[in-house]
Amino acid sequence: xxxxxxxxxxxxxxxxxxxxxxxxxxxxxxxxxxxxxxxxxxxxxxxxxxxxxxxxxxxxxxxxxxxxxxxxxxxxxxxxxxxxxxxxxxxxxxxxxxxxxxxxxxxxxxxxxxxxxxxxxxxxxxxxxxxxxxxxxxxxxxxxxxxxxxxxxxxxxxxxxxxxxxxxxxxxxxxxxxxxxxxxxxxxxxxxxxxxxxxxxxxxxxxxxxxxxxxxxxxxxxxxxxxxxxxxxxxxxxxxxxxxxxxxxxxxxxxxxxxxxxxxxxxxxxxxxxxxxxxxxxxxxxxxxxxxxxxxxxxxxxxxxxxxxxxxxxxxxxxxxxxxxxxxxxxxxxxxxxxxxxxxxxxxxxxxxxx
Ligand code: UDP
Numbered sequence: 001x002x003x004x005x006x007x008x009x010x011x012x013x014x015x016x017x018x019x020x021x022x023x024x025x026x027x028x029x030x031x032x033x034x035x036x037x038x039x040x041x042x043x044x045x046x047x048x049x050x051x052x053x054x055x056x057x058x059x060x061x062x063x064x065x066x067x068x069x070x071x072x073x074x075x076x077x078x079x080x081x082x083x084x085x086x087x088x089x090x091x092x093x094x095x096x097x098x099x100x101x102x103x104x105x106x107x108x109x110x111x112x113x114x115x116x117x118x119x120x121x122x123x124x125x126x127x128x129x130x131x132x133x134x135x136x137x138x139x140x141x142x143x144x145x146x147x148x149x150x151x152x153x154x155x156x157x158x159x160x161x162x163x164x165x166x167x168x169x170x171x172x173x174x175x176x177x178x179x180x181x182x183x184x185x186x187x188x189x190x191x192x193x194x195x196x197x198x199x200x201x202x203x204x205x206x207x208x209x210x211x212x213x214x215x216x217x218x219x220x221x222x223x224x225x226x227x228x229x230x231x232x233x234x235x236x237x238x239x240x241x242x243x244x245x246x247x248x249x250x251x252x253x254x255x256x257x258x259x260x261x262x263x264x265x266x267x268x269x270x271x272x273x274x275x276x277x278x279x280x281x282x283x284x285x286x287x288x289x290x291x292x293x294x295x296x297x298x299x300x301x302x303x304x305x306x307x308x309x310x311x312x313x314x315x316x317x318x319x320x321x322x323x324x325x326x327x328x329x330x331x332x333x334x335x336x337x338x339x340x341x342x343x344x345x346x347x348x349x350x351x352x353x354x355x
Contacts, residue, residue: 018217034342176278185255195261275329
């Protein structure tokens, strides 16, 4: 099986948790590593570096992205030599590459949206909504990590072919340990959509010294980091900056609860990492966490700072419940082990390339 993967705007080799790099980078690198015994994969991304080998059968190919159409045409030149069975585009910018290649040759085309602009509850980018619509209507299959997201897409586009496969987690890297701590943890890019303002508001409401560690760097605008830092002034909040993915497990171990206060979260990879580490998750019920965390691996509430504060206070005071939720989280996370998830993808790739 030969797969062309398009990750136009960010390389799976970029360190996640800052700039443009986040959960998608983790997903791409883990998925194709897990598939490496069965598939040859070329991952095309922007840049002018030499090709890099992620594993014996996985190449990261850097292409000039000054013109997205030229980028797509170069992918097709590779296709002429490699004869890919499937092209899998990740995120809407890569979808534009998919649209261009679709016009020229009919390789089975799968698209993963990662975030869906029309479903975001914040100010929307209308150009992106239009492009995503064209991608949804043109590709052969949409992959979605949650049933909720798949349902919302199908509501708008009833004829779309869509399959739900959740993202995975590295259950060997993220492992349980005893929880004797009382610190809260946030892991992710510093971006307004991640809702750190709500988390700070909730800490202020609690009027007690609950410590919070914030891991991650600013996404696009560096001012976001400065403004959230000053918003958290006088509270016991530490900004630790981005942490290497390989070292993150230590921080989950040292925390008692992961808080994911995002306004929009299509899946919530960090929630799954906390669950694998046997730590409960607090977040909002209208996000992708509803399927990952559910009702038994954390507390999900209706969005506002009072509810968040209540959930935090309740779990901080209730060690036994924390342990129970953490244990259930670990058990649930075992179902998301990457090899099993990759196997599901392989079946989809095989099926679509047969047709
Ligand atoms: N991450 C990391 N180091 C950091 C911050 C985040 O390795 O300093 C990783 C985190 O472990 C997770 C990913 O980045 O795997 C973030 O994924 P998520 O889906 O939660 O958020 P996204 O950034 O994709 O919106």
